[in-house]
Amino acid sequence: MSPPSRRLQTKPVITCLKTFLISYSLIFWVTGMILLAVGVWGKVSLEAYFSLASEESTNAPYVLIGTGATIVIFGLFGCFATCRGSPWMLKLYAMFLTLVFLAELVAGVSGFIFRHEIKAKLGIAFENAVKSYNGTDSSSTAVDGIQITLHCCGVRNYTDWSETDYFKAKGIPVSCCKDNTKCSEETLKDINKAGSEVYTTGCFAKVTQVMEANLGIIAGISFGIAFFQLIGIFLACCLSRYITNNQYEMV
Numbered sequence: 001m002s003p004p005s006r007r008l009q010t011k012p013v014i015t016c017l018k019t020f021l022i023s024y025s026l027i028f029w030v031t032g033m034i035l036l037a038v039g040v041w042g043k044v045s046l047e048a049y050f051s052l053a054s055e056e057s058t059n060a061p062y063v064l065i066g067t068g069a070t071i072v073i074f075g076l077f078g079c080f081a082t083c084r085g086s087p088w089m090l091k092l093y094a095m096f097l098t099l100v101f102l103a104e105l106v107a108g109v110s111g112f113i114f115r116h117e118i119k120a121k122l123g124i125a126f127e128n129a130v131k132s133y134n135g136t137d138s139s140s141t142a143v144d145g146i147q148i149t150l151h152c153c154g155v156r157n158y159t160d161w162s163e164t165d166y167f168k169a170k171g172i173p174v175s176c177c178k179d180n181t182k183c184s185e186e187t188l189k190d191i192n193k194a195g196s197e198v199y200t201t202g203c204f205a206k207v208t209q210v211m212e213a214n215l216g217i218i219a220g221i222s223f224g225i226a227f228f229q230l231i232g233i234f235l236a237c238c239l240s241r242y243i244t245n246n247q248y249e250m251v
Helices: 006-045 047-052 060-084 087-113 116-130 138-150 158-163 164-171 186-189 202-248
Strands: none
Touching: 006 060, 006 202, 060 087, 060 202, 087 202, 116 138, 116 158, 116 202, 138 202, 158 164, 164 186
């Protein structure tokens, strides 16, 4: 009996690779949805912190949202390319995965290397926001949001407000109060009386803790997705090579 042809021998391998790559593409699609969710969450939850570090709203959440949307689209493209068994589509898919892998790796390493500079910049920005506080502009809104959310007051402690122009006019901001019903204007204008009615802990330490914790989550997700893409690159390249060499056609 003659041995089976090479085409028949490689067909099970190609079928196996196609199954793995389709499964991978579906998981990759899910990671895109996760990035979309993280981007939306960052936009909603961390906007106050980001806005202190720059005069305009940061683009970081939009980058995550855009990356997530692109991954969702190419995840579906990967499933389509695998089902079609098209070598050029599979190579394009592998190329996209490589570009995303490199971009996420560079972004993650850069964020880790410059984390101390980011922390220092945030500290200066928060101190400037307190000094220029007027209760109406965007940086003042960010300061109020942080003080209410983190139960803190001032940069290092609540007495930082005594050095501001706002304190001379209206006292400590109401956002520092533990209970708004007990914070009278007279109390807020007296730094000694205010000590019992406002949060005494400074915000800078709490802000940096929140930022580091959240950036750690984002960095962990990004690195995990980045290295997960290596599997997709390997599967797409192998499948494209097998299909090309054996002239396999998907019916």
